[in-house]
Structure formats: C-alpha cells, structure tokens
Amino acid sequence: MNIQAVSKKYGVSSDTLRYWERVGVIPPVTRNASGYRDYTPEDENWVHFTQCMRNAGVSIDILIEYTTLMMEGKQTIAARQSLLEEQRDKLQDQIDKLAAARDRLNGKLDGYAERMANLDESKYRKTK
Amino acid sequence: MNIQAVSKKYGVSSDTLRYWERVGVIPPVTRNASGYRDYTPEDENWVHFTQCMRNAGVSIDILIEYTTLMMEGKQTIAARQSLLEEQRDKLQDQIDKLAAARDRLNGKLDGYAERMANLDESKYRKTK
DNA sequence: TCTTGCCTTGAAGTCCACTCGAGGGTTTAT
C-alpha cells in the first residue's frame, strides 16, 4: 500500500508519515523497486498504533524509545513492558483530568441553563 | 494573595500566570499600591478554572474567547453556553481516545505478561 | 516525447504555549 493510501486510510498526512519514519517512531517502511514506500500490514500496524498513541498525547520521544527497544529484540522485553505500564498510568491520570474538566464544565452549564430559563421567563413576566 | 503564593497554591509558574493575564485568558488581576498583583478569591478562581481547562488541553484561544464573552456581560450568555457545551463535547471525545489508547496498551501488556511468564519458566525447564 | 502527478530527500518555516532575560522599582532583613 503506497503512502497516499495509508494517509487516507488512517487520516494522517503523508508528510507526517514520512516524519514519523524519519525520526524513528516507526521502523523503516518497506520500499518497492523505485524506492517508493510500500506499507506492509505490519508497517500499517505501526502507523495505526502510532496514530492511536499520538491521538492520546503520548510524546514522540516515548514512541521513539519504544520502537528502538522493539528493534533491539528480545532482551528488551522487560524494559518495554515497564515503558508501556508507565504510559498506561499516565493516560489514566490524563483521563481523570479530562473528566474533572468535563465535570466542571457541566457544573457551569447547569448554572447557564438556569439563567437561560430566567431569561425566557422574563419574556412573559417582567418582574425585574 | 501575591503572585508567588498563587503560583505555589496552583502549581502554575509566575511567568505563566502573567502570560495568561497578558493574553486575556484571565481578566486583569487586582493590583496593590505599588502595582503588584494581589489575587482576590475571584482572581484565584479564574486561575483555578484556567489550570483545570489547560490540564485538559483546552486551547488558550478558546479560553480567551470565553473570558472576552464573560467580560462583555449578560448579552453573551447564550454564546458562552454553546462555547462551553462544545468544549465539553470535545473533552468527551478526547476521553474516549485516551481510553482507547489505554485499552490498547493493556492489550499489549497482556501479551508481555505472557512472554515474561515464558521467560520465567525457561529458567527451570529449558524446553527450547 | 511530453505532461501530469506522485514519489524522494534535506532543510527551513510555522504554530502553540510558554519561558527567559534585561532593566528597573519595592519591600524586608540586618
């Protein structure tokens, strides 16, 4: 699958796909005879994983670290595991922060709903 | 309360507090006789709200827009309400993305747990 | 064969949200 098709399939620009590969977030992508990128299902999986992590705010540096460990083979399994655990915990913290912000907005919105109701009411009885 | 105390209380640098005020994320803070910032409880509340929203990734531009509407008074109530609703919905979308990433990491971690178990086992019976 | 369009690289540019430094006034402690 060429770069444009992958770009469309995952909603990531070709520039970003090349950038991810250049800095080492994803391992070197398979090339065809003319040197064009030809993403295998495994390459695609890296893209998908990266997109998922980036959407969640995992930093480029962390992803580079993970990919580097991955390419170093079996002896890095324990390191990869703790890296992933750490990121999962960070994600959970972030989820909690987002939920707190959402709840705070909902609290404010309750106040607005009331004020809007008062505005409506005032159309009918001009009490103030 | 002076800027340093607020900085400590909310874990936001003094530079950032000044920056937020400068660009209009929070309204002008009360000053003392020598022109130093002296945060009232209401000023603090703006800081706290801003910190909560920034932690959740709400952009500076959106916060400026909200504060501007706020300072324009009652006639912007409806606009503020829809701005807040939109942000709440965005936060929910982001929460969903983070949860998806977290779940994906947990899936990967299940795989790692297995491999680690195999490594342990191989210490005792060298079957491969 | 010429054109259109996608592909390549490397370097430079952009955007966001701070963060820092310079230069200067104020308050507090000795």
Next chain:
DNA sequence: ATAAACCCTCGAGTGGACTTCAAGGCAAGA
C-alpha cells in the same frame, strides 16, 4: 542604609510536532 529577595514590563527565545519548500526522479497516459 544597603543588600537580598521580591515585583513589574516588554520583547525575544525555546521546544515539540509537525508542515512546507526546493530540487529533482520515476511512471502512466495523450
């Protein structure tokens, strides 16, 4: 009364993550 530790403003600098640009190679259709 003078040094240390605050505070102020303004403008420039930084870091992360792209994004665009420049210059050129290859490929399929008219």
